[in-house]
Amino acid sequence: xxxxxxxxxxxxxxxxxxxxxxxxxxxxxxxxxxxxxxxxxxxxxxxxxxxxxxxxxxxxxxxxxxxxxxxxxxxxxxxxxxxxxxxxxxxxxxxxxxxxxxxxxxxxxxxxxxxxxxxxxxxxxxxxxxxxxxxxxxxxxxxxxxxxxxxxxxxxxxxxxxxxxxxxxxxxxxxxxxxxxxxxxxxxxxxxxxxxxxxxxxxxxxxxxxxxxxxxxxxxxxxxxxxxxxxxxxxxxxxxxxxxxxxxxxxxxxxxxxxxxxxxxxxxxxxxxxxxxxxxxxxxxxxxxxxxxxxxxxxxxxxxxxxxxxxxxxxxxxxxxxxxxxxxxxxxxxxxxxxxxxxxxxxxxxxxxxxxxxxxx
Amino acid sequence: xxxxxxxxxxxxxxxxxxxxxxxxxxxxxxxxxxxxxxxxxxxxxxxxxxxxxxxxxxxxxxxxxxxxxxxxxxxxxxxxxxxxxxxxxxxxxxxxxxxxxxxxxxxxxxxxxxxxxxxxxxxxxxxxxxxxxxxxxxxxxxxxxxxxxxxxxxxxxxxxxxxxxxxxxxxxxxxxxxxxxxxxxxxxxxxxxxxxxxxxxxxxxxxxxxxxxxxxxxxxxxxxxxxxxxxxxxxxxxxxxxxxxxxxxxxxxxxxxxxxxxxxxxxxxxxxxxxxxxxxxxxxxxxxxxxxxxxxxxxxxxxxxxxxxxxxxxxxxxxxxxxxxxxxxxxxxxxxxxxxxxxxxxxxxxxxxxxxxxxxxxxxxxxxxxxxxxxxxxxxxxxxxxxxxxxxxxxxxxxxxxxxxxxxxxxxxxxxxxxxxxxxxxxx
Numbered sequence: 166x167x168x169x170x171x172x173x174x175x176x177x178x179x180x181x182x183x184x185x186x187x188x189x190x191x192x193x194x195x196x197x198x199x200x201x202x203x204x205x206x207x208x209x210x211x212x213x214x215x216x217x218x219x220x221x222x223x224x225x226x227x228x229x230x231x232x233x234x235x236x237x238x239x240x241x242x243x244x245x246x247x248x249x250x251x252x253x254x255x256x257x258x259x260x261x262x263x264x265x266x267x268x269x270x271x272x273x274x275x276x277x278x279x280x281x282x283x284x285x286x287x288x289x290x291x292x293x294x295x296x297x298x299x300x301x302x303x304x305x306x307x308x309x310x311x312x313x314x315x316x317x318x319x320x321x322x323x324x325x326x327x328x329x330x331x332x333x334x335x336x337x338x339x340x341x342x343x344x345x346x347x348x349x350x351x352x353x354x355x356x357x358x359x360x361x362x363x364x365x366x367x368x369x370x371x372x373x374x375x376x377x378x379x380x381x382x383x384x385x386x387x388x389x390x391x392x393x394x395x396x397x398x399x400x401x402x403x404x405x406x407x408x409x410x411x412x413x414x415x416x417x418x419x420x421x422x423x424x425x426x427x428x429x430x431x432x433x434x435x436x437x438x439x440x441x442x443x444x445x446x447x448x449x450x451x452x453x454x455x456x457x458x459x460x461x462x463x464x465x466x467x468x469x470x471x472x473x474x475x476x477x478x479x480x481x482x483x484x485x486x487x488x489x490x491x492x493x494x495x496x497x498x499x500x501x502x503x504x505x506x507x508x509x510x511x512x513x514x515x516x517x518x519x520x521x522x523x524x525x526x
Numbered sequence: 527x528x529x530x531x532x533x534x535x536x537x538x539x540x541x542x543x544x545x546x547x548x549x550x551x552x553x554x555x556x557x558x559x560x561x562x563x564x565x566x567x568x569x570x571x572x573x574x575x576x577x578x579x580x581x582x583x584x585x586x587x588x589x590x591x592x593x594x595x596x597x598x599x600x601x602x603x604x605x606x607x608x609x610x611x612x613x614x615x616x617x618x619x620x621x622x623x624x625x626x627x628x629x630x631x632x633x634x635x636x637x638x639x640x641x642x643x644x645x646x647x648x649x650x651x652x653x654x655x656x657x658x659x660x661x662x663x664x665x666x667x668x669x670x671x672x673x674x675x676x677x678x679x680x681x682x683x684x685x686x687x688x689x690x691x692x693x694x695x696x697x698x699x700x701x702x703x704x705x706x707x708x709x710x711x712x713x714x715x716x717x718x719x720x721x722x723x724x725x726x727x728x729x730x731x732x733x734x735x736x737x738x739x740x741x742x743x744x745x746x747x748x749x750x751x752x753x754x755x756x757x758x759x760x761x762x763x764x765x766x767x768x769x770x771x772x773x774x775x776x777x778x779x780x781x782x783x784x785x786x787x788x789x790x791x792x793x794x795x796x797x798x799x800x801x802x803x804x805x806x807x808x809x810x811x812x813x814x815x816x817x818x819x820x821x822x823x824x825x826x827x828x829x830x831x832x833x834x835x836x837x838x839x840x841x842x843x844x845x846x847x848x849x850x851x852x853x854x855x856x857x858x859x860x861x862x863x864x865x866x867x868x869x870x871x872x873x874x875x876x877x878x879x880x881x882x883x884x885x886x887x888x889x890x891x892x893x894x895x896x897x898x899x900x901x902x903x904x905x906x907x908x909x910x911x912x913x914x915x916x917x918x919x920x921x922x923x924x925x926x927x928x929x930x931x932x933x934x935x936x937x938x939x940x941x942x943x944x945x946x947x948x949x950x951x952x953x954x
Contacts, residue, residue: 295922296923324942327941359912359935
């Protein structure tokens, strides 16, 4: 009888392993690891590990040229510059490239990705007809993340979702999801979109208002991947930041519109805001904004368009210190957000002011 | 003590293995169990000493071919069937339908009989048991009228054949094959089916049922799918694995998908997206934009109108049987901008059109992982989980050409790619 009660070595090991496993599960809901300076997180319940910084599909408007009714493509020089930045991002460990088919990015992206396909993931948002997905598969072998944009889950959205589900079932797409700015739509998607793997949603320090209090807990509980888009508020933070690298003006055309259409934000105001961050001399408001997003454990990746190598380096550098993101820094960012809010939507380029309305809703 | 016991147990298994290894070359019955005997040595020996062995009831009869299980040495894929409890009795009475000769019971067989050996534990195993010998003699005698009956069936003498089969059943009650033939003769002698009218004069030789009938209420033709065993699933579609064998009973399946015109006649409205002046042939095109629940409502209404009722959606096993055993059809409706009128291509061997392509077809089954087992609750009408869709749609491409490919959708969701094809059980 005594023998039965005695703790055997096997039982002890099993107990310790179980307790350690349980503790790990509670402590780290997101699987995360670091390699070569880049942090990788597991996307929800999928088997995909995403780099915390992802490369967005937005291209520099100054490099675009119209090609009749077919839309726009990049100039030769612009394409070369973009290819160079993407290659540099891959070298930094960025492993997700978002591809915007409508700007003729399919073939250039396929060329760039071809030799790195085993390490690089491809996400797409448009052209999700069965033919479009087949076209993407011919270019990339398969699509890793495919999503569609919608402001509401209506009949049209359900039909699009059906196409994506079938593409996933046929092995053409690994994970399927949705991109939306509307919190109600995000919540509806969790209930209505069968087998949803991830959601692209706008998340930055300005619009972390209310912290999506209804949507986020539900999404986390269901293990849906969360990818933060617009971590720099559609690039607007770059313009607000007096410390941002000179010459880095991606939205030139839009900034002109902004300057003509609205009272520009005085640089002195911005300087005052950013001073309160208590940052290192090399740090910028953009880096602080990126660190704010990186520091959120429920975010699996932050995706942003980058038109300049220095932006890429800034976003990458912000990874080094995101774990030490302090409470007072967050308070300072929230103070900045509050001041910007009082300005209304004037701080955004005219074409993006609707975003502010969505975010404030 | 435990060590000694383990040693003897291992030695026994090793000896059994060696004995078994010597057997297959001589006896073809052991050859059929050879693959199982590689691991299940003791079970195969138990079976080898039983009357099941003599009656050539092999492992496949109760466990299915279990192709996936046989090739998977790590045992990740289980056999097609591992009956437990009442399911064991269900298997026993398939052959031993006359109940246990001693207890007259049709339940709890495994409390007295070993599940593999089927021996009475209180009686020594002796094939020269007089009772058994007498029974065997009756069975041998029963084969004579059964053979005569089959010959008469072949000559179309149904009444005489029926008499011979009934004579055989007196000598060997409950013989399933003879019972099936009795049923076939009776059907052939009274070929009418409630709610259906016969088209032509062709009958299935096995079941005695007319091969083509029409439901006048809808003007919809139904073809007989004769039933049998089908290899369900595939090895290359993620949720269609493992490949496994399922038995399907005879049933009638609509020759075409239900059209918009037929749906309108039945329900009084047309929910389809592909209708109007842009689609002049919409009336003959399949109805779409209907949910699984809509299908159930339509079927309930049809069953009220047609004498005998019995209309339903096919199970996914039935659907795959019709698609797989029916062979290739031609001109499948894939890669189209809109559904095309039904019966535009060429039918398969059973005479069924557009099983692949045109619209996805709702099945009655819940979308659950394979292996398929109709008894595990997946055919329950009240489940709210995803329901199976089969066949691919007009907008799809090559990925859905495979008849094993399956897809699930919420039962209340209406999409422009989803329609239905009616099925009807064969009256007993």
